[in-house]
Amino acid sequence: MNLRNIRVVYRKELMDSLRDRRTVISMIVVPIFLMPVLTIFVGVLSARLIGRALLQVPSVMIIGAENSPRILAELRGLPDVQVVPTTPDYAQQIVDRKIRAAVEIPSDFDAIIARGETAQVRIDMYQGEINSGFGADKLQKFFRDFRERTIRERLDAHHLPENLATPIVVEETNVAPPEKVGGVVLGGLVPYFVIILSLTGTMYPAMDLTVGEKERGTIETILCSPISRTSLVLGKFLMVLTASLSTAALAIASMGLTLAAAGKMVGGIGQISDLGLQFQITPKAVIWVFVMVVPLAVLFSAALLAISLFAKSFKEAQSYLSPLTILVVAPAIVSILPGVELNARLSLIPILNTSLVSKEIVSGTYHWNYVALIFGSSCVYAAVALWVAIRLFQREDVLFRI
């Protein structure tokens, strides 16, 4: 191993890769633009859909209430609801989205209310369909107001105070620091994106620098130079690691800026307080997430380099690496699931451990013993992967497996 030669190979590989459009896209363009584009796309799309749904006057059907002219009149008089003539296939009409909701009212509703009894009303809707939801909400609101009005009337009739029916008022307030609230919401998402992007950022350069050399016939050219194979693989590895880390760093920076911008747009710097959510990721958390991603990036770089070198062609390498993406995505998704908490056993599972500890870090919790354990175990996995990559570069049957 010769540091000078490693530097020579690294410099060349970096220059070579930065001239490759596909590497630049995966290493620079995707991490910078993915998060803002996703945020803007999802934000604009959902705002449009919700706005359109809110503007619509939902068509609703009244079933029953034949002998209750008072409630019928009130419902028909609602300004933001259009009452359509009743048909027996109202449920099918909701499913077919011809009407948004229906309300089933007892025929003697007015009389029941007048007697001071309880009337049963049922609202039929299409669960999960936004327009139907808004229609049902409007009916819900009407009956909520109607109920409160009726309670007040009944209390008044018996000369009783209004608060008789309200013995307790429950109020919820958030006492958790803003970053912890943000952490719960974003804690899983941030490492998920960072981990996935640091893997995808590694993929193309790893293939280009190994099986790409086999395909282009430059592997023999470089092998006849006096550089040792260990120096060669380390120079290439450093280039792939650079791609992985720069992808991760750009992704973290892009996410931070996007969230700050999104927060500013909605209200308050870095806060989405109007929605009751506060998203804040501290610079300390950003640095620590990046530190925890470093050994993982080393693992990805070395593993992908070894796998790609083993392949005969770019196509074969892609067929090996695609399932690997699923292997990486799976633990990253598990870490987002509610109830999956960091413990000593999970700290030893690669990817999942980094994902979980990053989730904690983003929410402002630092379990230093786990941080050390995860960093240490990830370093061990990374070292093993690098050793395998170096060993594979010594094997003729792998280098000339064409």
Place this chain on the structure above:
Amino acid sequence: MIVAESLGKEFRDKKRGAIRAVENLSFCCTPGQVYGLLGANGAGKTTALRMLATILAPTSGTASVAGFDIRREPEKARQNSGFLSTATALYGRLTALEMVEYFGCLYGLDRATSRQRALALFERLDIDSFRDRRCEDLSTGMKQRVSIARTLVHDPPVMIFDEPTSGLDVISARTIVAFIRECGESGKTVIFSTHVMSEAEKLCHKIGIIHDGRLLAEGSLQELRARYGHDDLEEIFMRVVGT
């Protein structure tokens, strides 16, 4: 100088078992001499030369290249040799100058010296006009000239050529043939493999005929003609390999 002593290479194949690509190959090539390894496709020429270039490790025997044992000191053997074949491609995204400079640095030269050597070679090989063009944009002939500059940047005493003209047009092939001759005349030890008889006749001081991994005949062109009673090298070759 190149000295091969009972050089052998065996590959393992899952289906076919052990395959002996080269067996007990011994020969000597002295400075200023052009040694031609003549053989059909699959005769073991490429494997033999890859072993001399230390890209492959021998499974038996050994060889010395410029005085360095290929088993014990492979890096020094590579440091003192230049290897060129049609399989030794150029890095497409590097310019001709960057390519040769990069290899100069890999051969231990500092960047300034490497650049100086590259520019001197470019003038000699008429590469100056396209030195800043990416290798992927060069014609086959231009690429060959850049490859020659790449093998010469460290001025090695030993040159190894594996079917260097294979797949080239007449003009590019002539450039390579002239270059091999020049290497021999400048006192370098040159070994090259070919299955083109005319090239061997034109260039070689000594010819080794290899078949099924074994060296079946060796000598100067005159010696081979006298031994086999034929003037035509192709006829001699056919008689040696026995088909």
